[in-house]
Amino acid sequence: MSASPLSPTATLASLTAAAWALRTQFFVSGALFATWGVHVPTVKAHYGLGEQSLALAMLASGIGAVVALAHAGRVVGRFGPRLVAALMGLLLCAAVASLLMTPAYAGLLITMVLFGGTASLFDVSINAEASEIEHRAARPLMSGFHAMFSLGGMVGAGAGSLLPAWGVGAQLHLTLAAALALLMVWAACGAMLPMAGNAGDAHPLSLPRGPLALIGTLAALGLIAEGAMYDWSVLFLKQERHSNSSLAALGYASFSLAMAMGRFAGDWVRARVAPIRLLIFSGLLAALGMSLALLVRAAPAGLIGFALVGLGLSNVVPVLFSAASRIPGVAPAHGIAAVSAVGYLGMMAGPPLIGLVAEHSSLTVGLGCVVAFALFMAVAAPRALKAANAS
Template sequence: MTSTASLAPPSPRRLQAAAWALRIQFFVSGALFATWGVHVPTVKAHYGLGEQSLAIAMLASGVGALLALTQAGRVVARFGPRGVAGLMGALCAGGVSLLIVPDAYLGLVGLLMLFGATASLFDVAINAEATEIEHLAARPLMSGFHAMFSLGGMVGAGVGSLLPWLGWTPQTHLFAACGAGIALILGACAAMLKMRTEAGEKQPMSLPRGVLALIGALAALGLIAEGAMYDWSVLFMKQERASDASIAALGYASFSLAMALGRFGGDWVRARVAPVPLMIASGLLAAAGMAAALLVPVAGAGLLGFALVGLGLSNVVPVLFSAASKVPGISAAHGIAAVSSLGYLGMMAGPPLIGMIAEHSSLTAGLACVVVFALVMAMSAQRALGVTQPGGGQPCRRLTDTRIGR
């Protein structure tokens, strides 16, 4: 993982402004993912696709992301998080706006590959900046930053639910989301910290092994479940529960709102609950919520179930990233980099896997994978986290040296 540093220690006011600018970037990232998620049924209908063809198109997004991630360290090191976030965020928003412009399936595949590549670089850039701000603030802030991603997803899905009632066409919504996203991204970039740039990544990332590989596998399972909600929740509500477009979009919104609330309270929870029991509870809650959504054939049960999935998954990434930084014999930077790479792979590869199962069986069967993966997370928590947290781990201590307003 590339290390970046600010050119000079910023003043408290400057650091606070940078933190809020970064929250805006996470918010926009979540909103862009939600805009894509809300319009999965629109894309499916526009191109006349089955679940398998749609899953293959989604896989193109994953391929684009993985190709970009091989160079992400060098790119962020060379141009700095602020420059990469501005350019890649704007290109990501532009790609979303064009999703239903082409008539050819190959055009969709190309756009989703662009979306995956630019979204992953945007994500790496803002997380690099988040790491530096958290270090300078000397207290945990990462859960709050990621909460803004979830809040952006909730707002993006909520807007997608409201606009059909106002007579907006899908294309008008996509263009409006693009314009608003680019304006917010570029405006926030002006307040981000300027980081020292480097010539490039000097050491390649090695594959994780042992307990680090297990933690990374759990991150992948958790993010497969999260990615399933982003890409398939709206279609599930519309196709399996016969909901109209506005109610279907609320499936994504309920998931994102619950995840945002869980992450906003994440630092408070992690200060009081040890990692192993927290991970077990998280996995069981997510499994129960997904099972309720799939087994109870009522739209309201789907909305409640998706909310429980969001609450259950909300603290999985913070817990696993913290554990990765404490693996004996492994530097914190290497541990987090390895786990995040496996997690991101899971998030991008999971939705196409679910789509292929749906094509040969049903979307309900495909989303049942979320139940299985959440249960595996719960059952593997002690083995994965016990090494880094002897005796089940102690709650995280709150650092209060410097406070940044939320």
């Protein structure tokens, strides 16, 4: 999917303002994901769910995302990123505020479908404009945009850790977070560049073939691991390590902070470390961090382990997207779009998969999948990136 071209009258000032608006949107997206993440134990307790039922609720979110992704190119292509971001931001905030409002499990499933669908459309719309801004600025900006997502995750998780200690209840936290996020989204939409919709620019969801298939698989595995941290890290510390709610929320915050730091430094690192070596190191570091969190029973070890996972995963997507853009005979935009689609599906499908494993074994065993996926990334990196002529 490509966005409509910017107006020729766009000035440097408007481009700078739009870039900061996009940073705000990515920050809000990360904060809302974190708000859901820190309240996974709350949702589980509120509805009286086991791991399997909780995993099915997460799967409902994945189904909403899959349906939305199948039409994302058409929707954003027709209406433009600014309008889609405004409308999806409204619905996404409504879904977050409603997580604990429904009395029945069926209501939660409907809310999660809305959450997954609106989050994915919001993500596609802001990434579409981010790509155009980066093109117009003629310098790397994407890592910085995605770093703001991680920073938002850290702030959202930090708020989830502090507010219970101050006597703020879960529903009030969700409502306040959603209201503040909506104000930020709409304020940022006002500064987004006027990229008019174009129905002829719509493309359906595409899946990778040939060399792109392995790159897409690695992206999916990396994002499964990332999604596992979003949805299960807090519950792991609370349930498996018997941490209180404030300390458990810091598990998500430590992961997000480390990922943000890795992404803010991402362009500098990628300029100095070869892609294959960087991806191998990233996979090994993520596997080491997850192993530390799972094998050492002290809660601080979990915080350190989650931070290492975040640092290890921080540059996986930029490396793989760069490789996808250099496949011979494949347009860069198509390569990135195909890998992005599979990767996002992995991010949405991974947490329910881990939940199903946890239901039949334990959450520790379920999160052990992250170790296996990270090791596979490290082992498969040379073949994947050489196939893309990315070495």
